[in-house]
Amino acid sequence: MNVNKPSVSQHDAHRRQAYDEPLWWGLFSAGGVCFAVIMPAVILFIAVLLPLGLLPAEALSYERASGLLFSIPGLLFIGAAVCLPLFHAAHRLRHGLFDLSLGNDTLNKKVMYGLAALLSLLALGMVVAGMLN
């Protein structure tokens, strides 16, 4: 056994090049950074301190919130706190499904990244709509 075998032929290898993976991985990594660096603060303030009433009353009033969100910085914020983390999550969910042998990867990929893209568009769209208002 273990006779030297010519490795997978060049042609074969080419056909199976994963041109899309670098994109998903890049989005995943960027999302991972956002998740780690920004999200702790975002979640703490918006989802914990705010509903508990621990922020000054006017901190996130309707006016202040709309003003902050429907703006260019708001757009960037949504990119970093919604879109990229969504792709991060989609990537991990896709691989998680593979780890648990659920579904098939080609389909999972489409569903996961598709959803992430859809929700991202929705979020960005809402900011733009708010700005136009």
Added chain:
Amino acid sequence: MSTDHLQTNHFQTKHISVKRYLPDSSAEPYWQQYELPVDDSTSLLDALNHIKEQLDSTLSYRWSCRMAICGSCGVMVNGIPKLGCKTFLRDYEGEIRIEPLSHFPVQRDLVVDMEIFLEHLAAVKPYLIDDNPVKPYDPKAPETYQQSPEQLARYKQFANCINCGLCYSACPQFGLNPEFLGPAALTLAHRYNLDSRDHGTKQRMTELNRHEGVWSCTFVGFCSKVCPKHVDPAAAVNQSKVESAKHTLIALFKG
């Protein structure tokens, strides 16, 4: 000038259970118990050799150098891949269960079929590629490349892999999909890609930039935990992802 205090020679009896598989006589694996005397210096390999010579000559396993450099003697010890010659029974209390390396087909007892591992190694073109050497080799006036210690340091760690395969047993992605090139092969590719003397990155990329190449790795990281030579294959694989991404981008722009 005495180092006598360093070793104690008290013998102790320990039990180890070995997963046996003898394709000639029984189709199913079974567990077998052995009882043997050990002291502080007894390695698992010493123990297996003791079994083979004194208790049961039918037990089969691989070994050679007994100094953690040839990479032959990988086995699972209580579920974790280890080199038998670098595992000391003094570190284990209670049960010691020895199994063949996971994720590889078992040939017999503790011997697994490493062929797929070698196929994966060969696939990444693990040799220096320099199609256009600055100085063509001339036996009458041989010259070496220049490589500074810093350039050497960039890949040195990744060149320390002894091909023991422990990382393949540790990597669930390889377990889930044996076509995944796996940590050691990808590390070897990265080692050459990082070598200042090499110009083969482009050729290797066609292997690395596949689903079964770097992209199957989800940075579980257990590969680096079990690596007996501190090669850190997880780092190599994930650095390769960055390279693969760059390579794809460049290819995209060049059309």
Added chain:
Amino acid sequence: MQQRDFDIVIVGGGGAGLRAAIGAAEQAREQNTPQRIALLSKVYPMRSHTVAAEGGAAAVTSAEDTHQAHFDDTVSGGDWLVEQGVVDYFVHHAYQELVQMERWGCPWSRKEDGQVQVRRFGGMKTARTWFAADKTGFHMLHTLFQTSLKYPEIERFDEYFVLDLAVHEGAVIGVIALQVATGELTLLRAKAVVMATGGAGRLFRFNTNAGIVTGDGMAMAYRHGVALRDMEFVQYHPTGLPGSGILITEACRGEGGILLNKDGYRYLQDYGLGPETPLGKPENKYMELGPRDKLSQAFWQEQQAGRTGKFGDSDVVYLDLRHLGETYILERLPFICELAKSYINVDPVKEPIPIRPAVHYTMGGIETDPQCETSIAGLYAAGECASVGLHGANRLGSNSLTELLVFGRLAGEQASQRAAQTEWADSRLLEAQADLQQAALARLCDGEGSSESWVDLKHAMVQAMESGCGIYRTEESMQQALNTIRQLRARFNNIRVNDTSKVFNTELLECIELGYGLDIAEASCLGALERRESRGAHQRLDEGLQVRDDVNYLKHSQVFYRGDAHAELRWQDVDTRFSAPAERVYGDAAKGGKA
């Protein structure tokens, strides 16, 4: 039974075997004769024992160094029992082979300016040893293995255990191998065969060698009538770890490590290697950088005088590196630290390492001519299994890794040239010889014969070799060892294995290895007994025989196999065309002299 045809078959996947395979492939391309090359190894190539070599590989490198100096060191290191023409060829081809390794990607350690770094080594006048940290053999073997993957004409047969050569009318016609995974025999028909099966250190109880270093190839050639040459010369390495025998490289001393007895005294100055060199300033050929035979002998003397310490059951002396400082030790000798910590729980940065001599290297082997060909046409040998005549009575550290390259390539090229002019033999001839092997295997597994275990025989063998052919030898001890080995050979004929299964039957393999071992052990004992002088690694305590005797024994010993009868010894002249024998001196004693 499977049969395959190859132009060239190479037995052994260590440094020598891989270099031979690549050499043959290149030669075939050069000749424009497409050739198929089979590379067989009983273990995966990267498990071969070359992987364990630590220190480095020698070649004349710096501008101040000369081929003449490397030649002189090697010749005097070998106590003039070397083939000087061969040494001359070797020193002139050493550098280019190391450069070739560099071009294949070997990660040699470097100087700041990007040039390859060299280090000092025992018995070498100048620093000329290339190294890759303290894992030189590891890096060389992996570089060669990986490079061999470039050559589609090399077909590997990993974990094929070669049982025998097939020889017909004085020419080799193929090999017979056992596929370990299935237990099936495979016949490989060949026009030329290269033996590169490594040494035989496992003949001894206490050694630095891997479990696979059992001298198989030597025995195969020997059984077919090739002489084993200079087998009495077995190198003890002065620094093995107590207990396991794991090697602590000579590079430790090259980098400035010192040897102390239990009183903390640098005892080497009492054995003609002084005067004491200052701490951290090692000097070539002085003190710790004397040759291995002298250092091992000095240990023995200290042991007799009761000045050695104890570690477990072993008498030990101490290798002290502490003055080199942590950073330097970890950069240059990382593997040593790892080994000492794991296997004896000593941190070389903080404590001296207890060490003792251990059998390390087989200077003798399959006799070949300067072109690596044996007395069987088409059969070549290279590496530690061969005796091309480079090492004589004592090998210098770091000459052997270079030897693998220089003579591995030469053997491969020679084999390729021969294969281009030769035809395959009739395959029925091979089949007939394979049937004999099949029968021999069947006999080992038939469950009849004595109830004796081969394990007992093996223990008796290594014990006999150690007590009879150790660092110092006496007529009586050697005679006793020879007698014991001869009895063991007779007993071996009745041995049977317990495990009669086919798949991965390692008991069967070990038993076959023991058979090989006993044959060459006889050759080794016989050579030792008959060499009535002291030279290099062969040191006698007998009255009147404690010195070199060039009048009667400036000769190679050749031992010939005689089946179940006693082996036969002859003497062969030595090639001394360039340098007349002189006294072998080290330390200050060498000053002014030519040595």
Added chain:
Amino acid sequence: MDKSTLQRLPPLKRTWWLKHRFFKLYMVREATVLPLVFFILCLLAGMISLLQGPDSWQGWVAFMGAPIVLLLNLLALIASLFHAATFFVLFPRVMPLRIAGRSLPDQAIVAGQWAGVLVVALLFLWLFGRA
């Protein structure tokens, strides 16, 4: 070459990760995205309500205060910190930073990243800490 005894193994069972602590931690790491997704969905809902007007916005703030929602978001907070802890140590291994040929110590890079988390939190404090 004939290899009757050899075969490729069947892939792992889907419970493979229950076998070892290391793998369980890996799964926890991967699962941190679940509460993250929940939080992002909450955020999206918040955006919709913001578009719909002040009442709707107040309703959303109330919804965020519901114990179960709060609990899940607390979980998301912990998840983000756990994720950060696992993610930061990977960074120096994936992109070893070299300054003048010497690699930066891993601890320094990890500490730098935590400093980043702190800076963002302070920024939020500056933004929301006052009326």
